[in-house]
Amino acid sequence: MLSIRDLHANINGKEILRGINLEVKAGEVHAIMGPNGSGKSTLSSVIAGRDIFEVTGGEIVFNNKVINQMSPEDRAREGIFLSFQYPVEIPGVSITNFMKAAIESKHKYLGIPPLSAGDFLKMMKEKRKIVELDDNLSKRAVNEGFSGGEKKKNEIFQMAMLDPKLAILDETDSGLDIDALRIVATGVNKLKTKDNAFLVITHYQRLLDYIVPDVVHILYKGRIVKSGPKELALEMEARGYDWIKKEAGE
Amino acid sequence: MQDTQINDKLFHWLGAQHPGVARDRERLVASYAQAQAPSREHEDWKYTDILRVFEQDYVPAPALALTGQDLATLLPLAGYAARLVFLNGVYSRQLSAVEQAGIRVDSLEDYSRTGACGYNALFDGTGVSQSGKLQLLNTIFASQGVVVSVARNVVVDKPVCLVYVNSGEGTSALNTRNLIVCEAFSRCTVESFHVSRGQNTFFTNTVSEIFAREGASVTYNQLVSESTGSTMVHSTCVLQDAASTFEANSFLLDGGIIRNNTRVAHRGEDCTTRLNGLYLTTGTQHFDTFTHVDHEQPNCTTSELYKGVAADKSTGVFAGKIFVAPGAQKTRANQANRNILLSPGATIHSKPQLEIWADDVSCTHGSTVGQLNADHLFYCQARGISRDQAVRLLLQAFVAEVVDKVESGNMKDYLEAALPGKMSS
Numbered sequence: 001m002l003s004i005r006d007l008h009a010n011i012n013g014k015e016i017l018r019g020i021n022l023e024v025k026a027g028e029v030h031a032i033m034g035p036n037g038s039g040k041s042t043l044s045s046v047i048a049g050r051d052i053f054e055v056t057g058g059e060i061v062f063n064n065k066v067i068n069q070m071s072p073e074d075r076a077r078e079g080i081f082l083s084f085q086y087p088v089e090i091p092g093v094s095i096t097n098f099m100k101a102a103i104e105s106k107h108k109y110l111g112i113p114p115l116s117a118g119d120f121l122k123m124m125k126e127k128r129k130i131v132e133l134d135d136n137l138s139k140r141a142v143n144e145g146f147s148g149g150e151k152k153k154n155e156i157f158q159m160a161m162l163d164p165k166l167a168i169l170d171e172t173d174s175g176l177d178i179d180a181l182r183i184v185a186t187g188v189n190k191l192k193t194k195d196n197a198f199l200v201i202t203h204y205q206r207l208l209d210y211i212v213p214d215v216v217h218i219l220y221k222g223r224i225v226k227s228g229p230k231e232l233a234l235e236m237e238a239r240g241y242d243w244i245k246k247e248a249g250e
Numbered sequence: 251m252q253d254t255q256i257n258d259k260l261f262h263w264l265g266a267q268h269p270g271v272a273r274d275r276e277r278l279v280a281s282y283a284q285a286q287a288p289s290r291e292h293e294d295w296k297y298t299d300i301l302r303v304f305e306q307d308y309v310p311a312p313a314l315a316l317t318g319q320d321l322a323t324l325l326p327l328a329g330y331a332a333r334l335v336f337l338n339g340v341y342s343r344q345l346s347a348v349e350q351a352g353i354r355v356d357s358l359e360d361y362s363r364t365g366a367c368g369y370n371a372l373f374d375g376t377g378v379s380q381s382g383k384l385q386l387l388n389t390i391f392a393s394q395g396v397v398v399s400v401a402r403n404v405v406v407d408k409p410v411c412l413v414y415v416n417s418g419e420g421t422s423a424l425n426t427r428n429l430i431v432c433e434a435f436s437r438c439t440v441e442s443f444h445v446s447r448g449q450n451t452f453f454t455n456t457v458s459e460i461f462a463r464e465g466a467s468v469t470y471n472q473l474v475s476e477s478t479g480s481t482m483v484h485s486t487c488v489l490q491d492a493a494s495t496f497e498a499n500s501f502l503l504d505g506g507i508i509r510n511n512t513r514v515a516h517r518g519e520d521c522t523t524r525l526n527g528l529y530l531t532t533g534t535q536h537f538d539t540f541t542h543v544d545h546e547q548p549n550c551t552t553s554e555l556y557k558g559v560a561a562d563k564s565t566g567v568f569a570g571k572i573f574v575a576p577g578a579q580k581t582r583a584n585q586a587n588r589n590i591l592l593s594p595g596a597t598i599h600s601k602p603q604l605e606i607w608a609d610d611v612s613c614t615h616g617s618t619v620g621q622l623n624a625d626h627l628f629y630c631q632a633r634g635i636s637r638d639q640a641v642r643l644l645l646q647a648f649v650a651e652v653v654d655k656v657e658s659g660n661m662k663d664y665l666e667a668a669l670p671g672k673m674s675s
Contacts, residue, residue, distance in 0.1 A: 048632050052624075076634035088629045092647025101643060102633040109634070141647075158633060 001026050001197050002047070002166055007058035009046045016042040018222035020058070024166065027194040031208055031233060032201045034219035035241040040201045041085060043219070044170040047199075048082040049075045063165065076102075077109035079165030083155040083172050090142040095154065098142050099124065099161050106162065127160040131187040149180030156187045167191075168199045173207035185210030205237035220244050256283050258304040260453075261387065264425055267310065268393040271362030271373070278379060278390045285383040294382070297567040297599040298509055298538040303423075303453045303481060311338040311422035311452060316415060321345055324415065325443055327660045331408040334396050337415050339424030339454070341394050352404030353438075358395035358427055372429060376459045378487035381513055381542075385485050388457040392427035398440070402433040402463075409441040409471075409659050416454065416476065417447035428458040432466040434491075439469040441661045444484075446477035446504075454482040462494035464518065469497045471661040475668070476505035478533060485511040492518025492547075499656050500527040501665060502537040503672060510537070514552075515544040516578075523552040528652045530672055531564030531596070538567035545578040548608075552582070557652050558589040559645060560596035569601040572615075576607040585615040590622060590648060592641075642673040649673075 002024040009017040016039045024030050034040050046053050047060060049072035060067050067075055090098070100120060107114050115123065128138060131153040143151050152172055159167050169188070173181055188211050192198065200211055208216075208230065216232040217224045220241075225248055226232065236244075253265060261282070272278055287304070288295040314337040316324075327333060331350035335342045341357050348355050361370075379389035400406055412428065432438050444454070454476075462468045468488075476482060482505055488496050502508050514523050529537040543552045558566035568587045589598040602615040622644050630640035649669060656662045 050628055071637070072628060072631035073634050073636050076632055082632045084629065084632075088623070088625045090626050090629065090644070090647065092650045093643055098630075098633070098635075098643070101630075101635050101639060105634045105636060105639065162633065 001063060002199070003061040005059045005061070007046070007060060008056045009042060010054045010056050011042070011052060015056070016053070016222055017046065020222070020224060022217065022224065024197045024199060026197055028215065029192070029198040029200060029211060029213045031213035031216045032199065032219050033203065033205075033216060033233060033236055036203065038219045039222040040219055041170055044082055044168045044199070044201055047168060048072055048080060073105065074109070076162070077106045081159050081162055081164035081167045083152075083159060083167065083169045085171040085174060087143050087151040087155055089144045089146070091144050093142050095138045095140065095142050096124065099158065102158070102162060123161065127157055130160050130190055131156045132183055133157045148175035149177065152176055152180065152184050153187070156184055160187070160191055164196065166197050166199065168201065170201045171203065172200070173202055173204060181207065182210065205233045208233045218244055220248055253279060259307065260304045260423060263308045264387065264391040264423060268391060270391040270393055271358060272389055272392065273373075275390060278386060281379070282383065282386045282390060285386055288383055294540065294569070297565070297569070298507065298536065300481070300483065300507065300509065306421060308423050309420040311424060312418040312420070314338040314415065314417050316345065318345060321413070321415070324447055325413060325445055325664075327411055328663060329408045330411045330660070331406045332398070332410045333413060334398070334411065335413045335415070336394065336426060338418060338422070339394055339416075339426055341396060350406060350408065352401045353406060353410065354399045354401070356397045358392060358397060361397045372431060372459070372461065374459070375461070376487040376489045376515075378457055378459055378485060378513070381485065381487065381511070384455050384483050385457055388425055388427055388455050388485070391425050392457070394425070395427035395429070397429045397431075399431040400433060400436040400438045402436060404436045406436070406438040409439040409661070411660060412440060412442040414442075414444045415447055416444070416450045416452050416480065418450055421451045421453065424452055424454045424456075426454070426456045430458065430468070431461045432463060432468045434463040435465040436463070437467040439471065439657070439659065441659060442470070442472045443664070444474045444476055444482065446475070446480065449477045449479055451479040452481070454480065454484070456482070456484045458486045460486065460488045460496070462488065462490045462496050464491045465493045466491070467495040469499070469657070471656055471659075472498065472500040472510070473503065473661060473664060474501070474505050474508055474510070475503045476508070478504065478506050478535065480505055481507045483509045483511070486513070488512070488514040490514065490516050490518070490521040490523065493520040494518070495522040497524040498526070499652070499661075500539070502527070502529040502539070503668060504535070505537065506535065508537045509540065511540045513542045516547045516550045519547045519549045521547065521550040523550070524655075525552070525554045526652050526655045527556045528649055529556075529558045529566045530649075531559070531566050532561045533564055534562070535564045537565075539569070541570040543572045543583070545572065545574040545581045545583065548577065548579045548581070550578070550581055552584070554585040555652060555655070556587045557649060558598055559592060559648065560589070560598050561592040563595040565597040565599070567599045569599070569603070571603040571605065572613065574604070574606040574608050574611055574613065578608045579610040581608060581611040581613065583611070583613040587617040589619040590645070591619060592622070642670070645673045646670065
């Protein structure tokens with residue numbers, strides 16, 4: 001589904017990603033771990049198409065299409081979803097209108113007939129339940145005045161609405177207490193199918209107790225320096241990142 | 251002072267059209283000769299160059315005939331307590347109507363001829379003629395306009411609509427003048443629409459004086475959607491008596507050069523003033539919002555929220571002053587001006603000002619000029635919303651805060667229909 005080959009990316013002339021290779025197949029959950037500053041969030045932004053990063057080499061192939069030049073909105077419509085580490089507050093735009101615009105855009109792009117207002121609201125109601133998102137929150141402006149937990153629930157709610165093929169969860173666990181973490185993780189697990197895939201980016205192992213990965217990758221200084229089964233995450237938790245740094249020759 | 255000692259073309263052209271209704275014309279003309287021209291050297295006109303209106307050649311505006319149907323197509327009004335229509339600056343008795351008891355409307359001509367409603371002393375009673383040369387000019391030559399009075403204790407449920415339709419070729423000068431008097435404890439909403447039918451290159455110099463008597467509540471909603479060749483100076487001058495409330499919401503959506511002046515003075519305690527506005531400029535449009543609130547009495551409150559969006563090579567200006575006189579203790583005033591620049595060639599000038607001569611007051615002001623937030627745009631795009639649509643969505647959210655100040659009515663309907671189209675980048 002997602003195939004990244006020798007990906008290099010810069011911000012303001014500084015190289016952050018220095019040759020990433022990654023294969024994600026349908027039905028798989030991949031975790032990407034790494035110390036702060038290793039390029040985890042950059043990788044998620046670059047896959048989603050944020051233009052402040054310049055891709056200087058390599059390819060991102062999604063569903064057999066090279067998407068390097070594709071706009072962020074078209075990537076989203078093709079089925080890539082980024083759950084933001086820091087979801088932005090957009091005063092004045094209600095979640096309902098925001099989601100309506102998003103769903104309409106996707107349907108138009110894919111040539112699917114638009115949803116009726118009734119069906120749309122029904123869908124909103126169903127998907128809210130997945131992450132126990134309060135009915136009142138969906139009437140409010142996007143993320144405005146939400147707690148950290150509510151913001152992350154709202155991300156997973158939007159994911160449920162958009163039904164992506166590939167969901168990138170960028171540090172979804174950051175700022176969450178254990179109850180919120182459980183709700184978010186349960187929501188994600190409900191959305192998992194054999195046809196979609198997840199890229200879970202995290203600094204800590206605890207999220208992976210709930211969202212169990214098939215493969216764990218360790219990112220360090222813009223490269224994947226180690227990949228392994230889910231036990232690798234536990235090893236990272238137990239041993240810290242220093243040994244990775246040593247192995248990398250520091 | 252003789253008219254002959256004044257040499258600008260605008261003055262003489264207007265004088266030739268109509269002598270005006272002002273009673274102390276000589277004094278006013280003498281003041282006019284002395285008044286400082288609104289050039290950019292004048293602090294109040296620092297950002298807007300309007301001098302050419304004094305020196306260009308004018309022709310009479312063509313007579314404009316509209317049927318009720320034409321008007322309904324141009325500007326659908328769902329309901330009104332009174333509809334007062336001006337066609338190319340001339341009051342149309344035929345299209346105007348008063349539908350609610352407790353409101354009296356006289357044309358300015360009737361008013362001046364007969365002193366009909368007993369408000370003669372109120373003409374220029376706000377002192378508007380002293381606020382600038384163009385207001386003085388309007389006062390000298392005022393001939394077209396209406397006097398609206400709302401009787402004591404009368405609550406007018408539906409809006410009083412002032413409709414100005416401008417259309418036609420040739421450069422003309424329109425000089426309209428209104429007087430709105432809301433007697434004690436009355437309540438009234440005035441909706442003022444300035445719209446063009448096709449293109450025109452008119453210069454419109456409009457003055458409205460508003461009296462909010464004790465305990466009265468007056469809302470004044472203004473909308474300008476004029477053709478890009480037009481030039482307009484609109485001045486609203488308000489006197490508030492004790493415990494009155496005045497709210498103005500102004501929407502400058504289209505035009506060439508627009509200067510919108512709002513002056514409010516408190517003549518009694520416990521007044522509330524709310525001034526809000528939006529200016530949206532594109533192309534080479536230049537819209538200037540100028541407000542001045544005089545807190546002359548204790549225990550009065552003013553809040554202001556003005557927002558601007560400037561695209562292309564256009565210019566938006568906000569200059570707002572709140573003056574707190576010595577003794578105006580317990581004044582509460584806040585002033586906010588927020589602006590978005592959509593292109594590198596666009597300009598915003600923002601000048602919020604507080605001048606405080608009392609020591610027990612709570613006054614704040616703030617001003618921001620920025621671009622649309624890149625993080626917001628990317629967040630929308632990451633959900634599949636195109637960049638253009640994201641811009642529209644974010645701009646609509648930005649302006650909604652001002653639009654939401656307007657209660658439901660014709661103005662709100664108009665804004666909700668017109669704004670989405672204005673938001674495309």
